[in-house]
Amino acid sequence: xxxxxxxxxxxxxxxxxxxxxxxxxxxxxxxxxxxxxxxxxxxxxxxxxxxxxxxxxxxxxxxxxxxxxxxxxxxxxxxxxxxxxxxxxxxxxxxxxxxxxxxxxxxxxxxxxxxxxxxxxxxxxxxxxxxxxxxxxxxxxxxxxxxxxxxxxxxxxxxxxxxxxxxxxxxxxxxxxxxxxxxxxxxxxxxxxxxxxxxxxxxxxxxxxxxxxxxxxxxxxxxxxxxxxxxxxxxxxxxxxxxxxxxxxxxxxxxxxxxxxxxxxxxxxxxxxxxxxxxxxxxxxxxxxxxxxxxxxxxxxxxxxxxxxxxxxxxxxxxxxxxxxxxxxxxxxxxxxxxxxxxxxxxxxxxxxxxxxxxxxxxxxxxxxxxxxxxxxxxxxxxxxx
Amino acid sequence: xxxxxxxxxxxxxxxxxxxxxxxxxxxxxxxxxxxxxxxxxxxxxxxxxxxxxxxxxxxxxxxxxxxxxxxxxxxxxxxxxxxxxxxxxxxxxxxxxxxxxxxxxxxxxxxxxxxxxxxxxxxxxxxxxxxxxxxxxxxxxxxxxxxxxxxxxxxxxxxxxxxxxxxxxxxxxxxxxxxxxxxxxxxxxxxxxxxxxxxxxxxxxxxxxxxxxxxxxxxxxxxxxxxxxxxxxxxxxxxxxxxxxxxxxxxxxxxxxxxxxxxxxxxxxxxxxxxxxxxxxxxxxxxxxxxxxxxxxxxxxxxxxxxxxxxxxxxxxxxxxxxxxxxxxxxxxxxxxxxxxxxxxxxxxxxxxxxxxxxxxxxxxxxxxxxxxxxxxxxxxxxxxx
Numbered sequence: 001x002x003x004x005x006x007x008x009x010x011x012x013x014x015x016x017x018x019x020x021x022x023x024x025x026x027x028x029x030x031x032x033x034x035x036x037x038x039x040x041x042x043x044x045x046x047x048x049x050x051x052x053x054x055x056x057x058x059x060x061x062x063x064x065x066x067x068x069x070x071x072x073x074x075x076x077x078x079x080x081x082x083x084x085x086x087x088x089x090x091x092x093x094x095x096x097x098x099x100x101x102x103x104x105x106x107x108x109x110x111x112x113x114x115x116x117x118x119x120x121x122x123x124x125x126x127x128x129x130x131x132x133x134x135x136x137x138x139x140x141x142x143x144x145x146x147x148x149x150x151x152x153x154x155x156x157x158x159x160x161x162x163x164x165x166x167x168x169x170x171x172x173x174x175x176x177x178x179x180x181x182x183x184x185x186x187x188x189x190x191x192x193x194x195x196x197x198x199x200x201x202x203x204x205x206x207x208x209x210x211x212x213x214x215x216x217x218x219x220x221x222x223x224x225x226x227x228x229x230x231x232x233x234x235x236x237x238x239x240x241x242x243x244x245x246x247x248x249x250x251x252x253x254x255x256x257x258x259x260x261x262x263x264x265x266x267x268x269x270x271x272x273x274x275x276x277x278x279x280x281x282x283x284x285x286x287x288x289x290x291x292x293x294x295x296x297x298x299x300x301x302x303x304x305x306x307x308x309x310x311x312x313x314x315x316x317x318x319x320x321x322x323x324x325x326x327x328x329x330x331x332x333x334x335x336x337x338x339x340x341x342x343x344x345x346x347x348x349x350x351x352x353x354x355x356x357x358x359x360x361x362x363x364x365x366x367x368x369x370x371x372x373x374x375x376x377x378x379x380x381x382x383x384x385x386x
Numbered sequence: 387x388x389x390x391x392x393x394x395x396x397x398x399x400x401x402x403x404x405x406x407x408x409x410x411x412x413x414x415x416x417x418x419x420x421x422x423x424x425x426x427x428x429x430x431x432x433x434x435x436x437x438x439x440x441x442x443x444x445x446x447x448x449x450x451x452x453x454x455x456x457x458x459x460x461x462x463x464x465x466x467x468x469x470x471x472x473x474x475x476x477x478x479x480x481x482x483x484x485x486x487x488x489x490x491x492x493x494x495x496x497x498x499x500x501x502x503x504x505x506x507x508x509x510x511x512x513x514x515x516x517x518x519x520x521x522x523x524x525x526x527x528x529x530x531x532x533x534x535x536x537x538x539x540x541x542x543x544x545x546x547x548x549x550x551x552x553x554x555x556x557x558x559x560x561x562x563x564x565x566x567x568x569x570x571x572x573x574x575x576x577x578x579x580x581x582x583x584x585x586x587x588x589x590x591x592x593x594x595x596x597x598x599x600x601x602x603x604x605x606x607x608x609x610x611x612x613x614x615x616x617x618x619x620x621x622x623x624x625x626x627x628x629x630x631x632x633x634x635x636x637x638x639x640x641x642x643x644x645x646x647x648x649x650x651x652x653x654x655x656x657x658x659x660x661x662x663x664x665x666x667x668x669x670x671x672x673x674x675x676x677x678x679x680x681x682x683x684x685x686x687x688x689x690x691x692x693x694x695x696x697x698x699x700x701x702x703x704x705x706x707x708x709x710x711x712x713x714x715x716x717x718x719x720x721x722x723x724x725x726x727x728x729x730x731x732x733x734x735x736x737x738x739x740x741x742x743x744x745x746x747x748x749x750x751x752x753x754x755x756x757x758x759x760x761x762x763x764x765x766x767x768x769x770x771x772x
Contacts, residue, residue: 007433007733008714025411028434031713031731031743041436047393048414050427050435064540205724288726303721310696310748327417335689339593340674345417347393357417362696 011296012070013045014057015096018346019076019276019292020045022284026293032300037066044346045076055246060087066092073253078105078274079152082179096202096253096299097274104250105274109150118249120242121268123261128182137184146185152177159219159347161187188268190261194228195279196243198256199294202301206247207294208240209264209287209307214259214279220277220355223373224316226286226309227386229366231262239267246272255280255295278318278355280316283307285342286314312364317373319357321350322381327357334359334376341376356380394418397682399431400443404732404741405462405678406431407660408670412679414569418686423452431462446473453477460640460685461661463537464491468565482639482685490636491660495536495569501635504635506628506656507537514568520554524571531572538563545605547573574654576647580614581665582629584642585680588687592633593680594626595673595693596687600645600665606741607664609759610702612672612695615752617648625653626651632658641666641681662742664704669693671728672700699752703759705743707736710765713743720745720762727762742766745756 010033013020020036021044025322028033035051036043046052053111055062056081064087067073073088073095080096085099097105104111112125124139128147138145144353145170149158160171172182193216197209213228214221228236243258246269257277259270289297289305297304319327327345334343345357357374396419399406404423407430413420421437422429432438439455443466450473455458459474459481471485480726483491490497498511512523514533524531533554535544546557558568579602583595599614600607614622629644632655643663645656666677675683675691683690711717713731718727724747731743745762747755 008731021414024414026436028407028733029728029730030717034434046436048410048420048436050433050438139480139765230466274482297721302717304725306725331416331688335683335691339690339692342415344415345394345416347417 007115009071009300010035010051010069011299012037012066012073013076014047014066014073014080015076016043016045016052016062017076018044018341018348021346022281022344023076023276023292023296024048026290026296030293030296031386032296033071035066035070037063042347044348047347057083063087064091065095067095072096072299075102075275077104078102082105082221094299098251098253101250101252102274105272107150107179108148108153108271111272112183112185114250114363115269118245120246122264123188123268123270124186126184128172128184128288131165131169131172134162134172134182134184135165138162138165138168139321141186144185144187147171148183148185149177149180150183151180157219188261188263188270191264192228192237193270194231194260194262194267195224195277196239196258196260197277197280197291197307198240198243198247198252198258198306199254199296199298199307200247200252201304202253204248205304206244206308207304208244209280209283209291210309211236211239212279212282218353220320220353221318222320223318223370224279224282224314225366225370226282226314226316228262235262235267242267242269248343254298255291265274279345281358282314282316282360282362284344285360286310286316311362313366313369314360314362315366315369315373316358316360319345319354319359319380320378321348321352321354321356322383323352324380324382325350326377327380330380334379341372343376395457395686396421396437396455397685398423398452398459399462400449400452400459400466401462402431402435402438404430404730404734407434407732408667408730409462409662409678409682410434412682413675416679416682418682419457421452421456423449428733430734433733444470446470449473450477453479453481458482458685460681461488464488464660466492479717480685484637484639487636487638488660491658493536493565494539494657495567496533497658498569498571500636500730501632501655504631506632508650509572509574509654509656511569511571514558514570517551517555517558520558520570521551524548524551524554527572530573532573533557533568534569534571536569537566543605574649574656575645577650578614578648579656580625580646580648581610581663581759582618582625582644582646582727583663583666583677583693584626584627584629584633584638584644585640585677585684585693586633586638586642587684587690588639590634591690592630593690593693594630595666595669595677596695597622597625598665598668604739606706606739607704608706609704610665610668610758611752611756612668612700612702614648614755621648621653627644628653633657640684641677665696667730667744668700668746668748670730671746672696697748698750699755700746700748701752701755701759702746703746703763704741705731705745705763705766707734707738707740707742707767709738710766710768711736713766716766720765722763724758725760729762
């Protein structure tokens with residue numbers, strides 16, 4: 001639906017978390033409409049949008065009606081049911097990424113099958129339907145190995161490290177999310193994790209962001225360094241080529257994040273995300289065009305913006321909820337100590353361990369940037385450090 | 387009024403033009419509430435705010451009720467009536483800048499008196515109440531000289547260049563806006579115009595942005611270069627000192643822009659603006675902390691962000707309405723030609739000569755940046771250039 005008085009088209013987000021929230025700023029700059037389908041008016045993106053539909057993303061009729069109020073639809077997460085994807089398809093409104101692509105971000109088993117068919121490096125893996133399958137897999141790759149639910153896991157949930165047959169049996173006794181299967185993966189003794197981000201438009205224009213290093217704590221992304229320090233340029237290029245190939249072969253439109261294990265000698269694909277991703281938050285201030293703006297440009301089939309960095313280094317550190325509910329009061333200290341720091345708070349209720357914001361430091365001294373970002377995030381979480 | 391679930395405070399903007407609109411992004415990043423008092427839901431900032439009050443900024447009761455729904459109030463222009471400023475004062479809600487400061491941005495005659503009392507360099511000036519006064523002024527400074535209405539002028543309106551006694555008589559026969567007087571000023575044969583911006587908090591913390599060069603066409607800002615090219619560092623420092631002194635002496639809180647004439651040998655003050663200003667739009671991408679974020683931080687009395695540039699040069703060029711109503715369709719060309727350009731469209735109806743957006747180019751080759759910015763703005767206005 002074209003907006004009033006010759007504004008640009010309206011992009012609708014299904015889901016109103018921080019990814020949709022951080023898309024509001026580039027939408028305003030571009031002069032386009034921005035609307036969100038939210039569970040409540042207090043979700044992060046609902047708080048900053050003039051155009052909020054309250055409803056369930058799991059209800060096909062709600063999603064279809066929402067889509068028909070927009071010119072193009074996208075998601076701030078991939079956890080949509082097949083019925084909802086079908087309703088979107090039938091709405092007649094363009095939506096990206098398409099169901100045929102999203103399924104590879106929703107289902108890790110399908111993702112492994114597809115990437116293996118493409119010859120893209122993955123850990124050894126197997127579909128596990130019984131303890132006998134797990135035993136057979138262990139006999140090939142040894143213990144420990146990884147057991148995952150093919151669907152529904154996030155932030156380290158739905159993933160187990162299995163150290164013996166007994167542990168495997170225990171995990172396999174856990175309930176599986178609906179439509180989910182068990183996936184076994186070789187344990188990769190990686191040196192570090194990397195993320196390669198691509199923006200791709202329906203016209204097949206692609207831009208590749210610098211490959212970044214991500215550090216997880218307790219399964220949650222804690223720190224991102226852009227570009228990944230001391231990464232062999234050939235391996236960086238290989239990571240970008242893998243991500244480009246995946247985006248084209250799976251017909252991903254919008255942002256794609258390919259999470260990779262760097263084993264020290266090679267890289268293998270860990271997971272895919274088809275949306276703006278935590279590993280790209282640094283790009284808001286650290287790149288010419290942020291991942292959020294390029295996601296919008298991509299789903300609108302506009303020419304994409306330059307993805308390159310504006311400074312030698314960017315460090316992004318997530319703010320995890322701590323004991324202090326009032327994040328705002330931390331500004332007095334954080335800003336007085338560091339007038340060059342970028343802070344994003346998402347408007348979320350603070351709960352221990354929950355991602356409630358992030359900080360980014362951009363500059364030329366990596367050690368200094370890491371220290372500054374870590375100090376601020378610790379302070380927001382209630383730790384007072386020197 | 388504190389917002390729900392421990393969000394930060396809510397900053398309310400009286401006025402919902404592009405200056406309020408561009409404040410929405412840093413408000414979202416800071417995790418604070420952002421509300422606007424707008425004439426209609428189709429004003430630039432109303433289009434991007436979740437919290438819009440429709441009402442007249444000229445009605446004291448409306449403004450008072452709006453203020454009482456916010457934690458702190460500020461303006462996106464200074465054209466408020468004394469009755470409205472009084473209503474704000476009586477609301478009990480902090481608002482910035484204060485009436486006692488704003489009056490110097492509202493009334494150019496009071497501004498000249500105050501700056502002259504402070505010994506700050508101004509053109510020669512006089513309060514004109516009759517043709518005889520004008521004649522007397524001309525006998526001191528010669529023709530041409532400038533006649534201005536002390537209140538209500540903007541973007542070149544309310545300003546006349548007077549070339550002889552006859553012309554002066556004609557201008558003085560024009561109707562004066564309410565509460566306005568005639569101000570005569572010496573015609574300064576300036577080489578160029580400069581702008582010095584300061585952010586100042588109630589705690590008297592100040593930060594000074596780089597001094598920029600502004601170029602007007604038909605009385606409307608067309609191009610801003612940051613920093614002003616080939617500006618003697620001592621003159622730049624003097625401009626910053628003048629702006630700092632004005633902000634402190636007049637007790638300005640928030641952003642202050644001091645527009646200056648550079649005569650080649652000295653600088654004199656032209657006008658003051660007590661809000662984010664067109665001469666600071668470059669700071670969104672070109673400075674560590676934008677003028678919009680520092681205005682918010684200032685009125686919240688938070689420590690201010692670093693104002694320095696992130697690259698050697700930034701060039702901002704205003705998009706003026708042309709013959710083409712549909713700005714969005716220009717993106718295909720503009721973005722394909724220049725993936726590194728920053729574009730802001732304000733969601734305004736296009737009218738010839740109206741400011742409907744701006745572009746910014748940031749980098750190290752000034753000539754290239756100027757060319758890129760000029761090409762894009764011309765294209766948005768309907769001119770096709772090589």
